[in-house]
Amino acid sequence: MKIRWLNCGRGVHSLRAKLTLTNVALLALGIVATTAISLMGMRYYLLDQVDSQLTKMRDSLSGSQLTIRQIDSLSALSFVRDRVVPDAKDQQRSDPDTIYAAVDGRGNAVGILGVDPTEAQTGLARAVGDAAALSRDADPHDVKVHDTPYRVTAVQLSDGTYVLMGTSTEALHNGMGKALKLDFTVGGLLLVLLACVTLFSVRRKMLPLEDMVETSSAIAEGDLTLRVPSSTHPTQEVEQLRLALNSMLHQVESAYRTREHSAAQLRRFVADASHELRTPLSAIRGYLQLYDKGMLNDPDERKRAWERVLAETDRMGRLVDELLTLARLDQQPELRLRNVDLSRLVRDAAEDLRAQQPERPITVGADGALLVRADESGLRKVLGNLVGNVRTHTPADVPVRLELERENGHVRLCVADQGPGLREEDAARVFDRFFRAGGGAGSGLGLAIVQGVVDAHGGEVTVTTAPGEGLRVTVTLPTRGHH
Template sequence: MSSLRAKLTWVNVALLALGVVVATGVSVMGMRHYLLDSVDAELTQSRTSLLSTGLTMKDIERLSELGVVLDKLSPDGKERATSLPRGDTVFVAVDERGEPVAIGALTPTPRQRALAAAVGDPDAVADESEPQDITLDGDAHRMVGARLTDGTTVLMAAATQNVESGIKKALKLDAAFGVVLLGLLAVLTMISAHHRLRPLEDMVETASAIAEGDLTRRVPSSRAPATETEQLRLALNSMLHQVESAFETRERSSAQLRRFVADASHELRTPLSAIRGYLQLYDKGMLRDPAERTRAWSRVIAETDRMGHLVDELLTLARLDQQPELRFRNVDLSRLVRDAADDLRVQEPERPLTVRADGAVLIRADESGLRQVLGNLLGNVRVHTPTDAPVTLGVERQDGVVRLRVADQGPGLAEEDAARVFDRFFRAGGGAGSGLGMAIVQGVVVAHGGEVEVETTPGAGLTVTVTLPAG
């Protein structure tokens, strides 16, 4: 299969060849018409002069003598005894029968006899006002006739071989120039097509590289940013970027899902194993002491609650991953902070607690989601800090955003633990809890269009800052 470059080259060459042929044909026809018109004009002018000046036979005799003399003095007149001389013009007078007339002592030359013999009806030629075609000794001529007042017919013929030879030379010149022009066009078209189609070749190479697994490959820029090819390159690169992003997102989601399923399976296996173990002990009758049965039953209930809480958190994360539509309405964040502080005081009356939430701070948000954020943050404080560690809750509006801070003076986190605090099922130091609380906090905050940050210093406490849009 021929390439697009070769097809473009052949199409351009064929179109130019057609144009050259048409232009040559038109120019040759025009030149031939112009040259023959010049010959016809001279013959017509001579005929008109004969008819309008009223020449006598004596004048004709002098003209005939002059024609014979010129014919005799031609360069090849002495070398051709049996063929006709090669003069450009032939002038002969004929009688009523079409025979050449001997004028004085001068007899007609073979060329004049040939002209008289070639004309079948001199009277008909004399009656025609337009020149006619005739052939003498294989050469083309143009001929006119004129009838004098005394009945003598004069025939005049002019050779047109110069016209034909000029046309042939023009054809050869046009053909040579056309061949050179076609060759030059073919070379320039190949070079131009290679340059113009290079972006398409780059696209093919890029597509092949991507098919082999190199998703970072892009089509390089060309030197003609305004062409359709450059627009195609930009669109293709944009599409490849979207494809790469979608592939990375899918791979990341797949990895997260695998890790999530593995972690969930691991977390659910522990309470299920405990419940199964206690049930097997009860089934085999090994729990004979009422105190042991009570303790086993308490453990089964505790593990069941733990598993139910874990499943609830997993469902919450699953809903956040699906980007649910939150129920936004005006919410006083200060009131939520004060409610959360009251809950903490009831649960841990001995813990020092400072609340900085004076005045109403209204935002558009989902109230249940924000209550869950506060509950998870304070739940981490209860689980991971001593009861005597001071806690500070604060909310403020600044620079078009609302910031909610929960700070404690507990043991804090190590740098490597702080970097993974939002990972699912991550528990710093293997501590208690499901490891999903901070992941849920981040999911809810991101669903509100905000962000959450953690600042910590080992041994000096932990500060969690939630930033939400104020609109």
């Protein structure tokens, strides 16, 4: 059953949702900051234009030295029309864009050219309050006339009358409001678009991660052969993760296979050891039962039975010793490395074989001294088992050759006989424990011990054989030892 954990939805706790929320939040923050800065800049620019116009009009009146009576005279009418007095139609509007009002020292609006103050002029005077303070301030102020925002400034005439000049900023605020709505509308659409693009992009980028989850789930269910496939357009980090995960899965599979093989080998080893030990124990038990029942009355029979018991005891002792040797090799013991003359060990093994089988032709190719960094007792055991294998499984008149040579930092030891040889299927199992080709003599542990000792030294052992062509065992060892 395939499970797509990343696709089943985890709310805001999923990586996809977190990345989307992060991108949307950053864009929203950027939109808010950009909108605020742009609106502030626009407001400053437009207000600066309004203030500049008001300041120019104030300065023109301030330098004219006019009085309110002079403004009332016909000689000043044209100037006032151009500079101060608004159009009659504008005066009738409740909230004109520009308001000019004359106020006395008490802050009350007064008429100009015999015209009573309009409602807008009266409202402006009331909103300003202290015209004297406003005239002393170089910058215009913000006031509200009938809930309409104005920028207003004041100038004092030579007779003490104050002229208020106000320009409506309602259009400016309305424009800023529309710009704000437009920015937030476009920003919202951008946020929605970014969220959709991020979700699609993240989902596409996370497909390899979903494949990894599926593969891991399948492996957890027992299928160790699966690997994470490569995506079409992988990112560098995801590809590195895929390669690392596949490498780890390969190691896990190898370790699992090795463990299963070791467990099976151990079970087979225990079964074979029990079988091998049962044979001498059964023989010993049988002779003891015969003796206990008084069935060995003849001295010759008792002697023969005793010899058989001793032989089976010796056989069982050798088997136990070999089993202990293999057990120690499986535990990877620390070798006692020192310089060993391998040529001398080869010659000693050949002499032992001559003493045991004088009629066997033996050829030794190990002249001079050849030093290797190795455990001497282990090498003696290797040579003893190889020679013993020849002695046990070949006729006594079959020639055997022991060769020793150095090559590229390694030493090659060959023990070859001209015996009957092995079939291909038997040669493939020759290093298995308790394997005996054709059910021959021996415990079947000799070559297994040879392989264990050679592996402990960091070397290699191989077998070359064929039916009727003899058996050639080649041991390759490093000259500097194995750490």
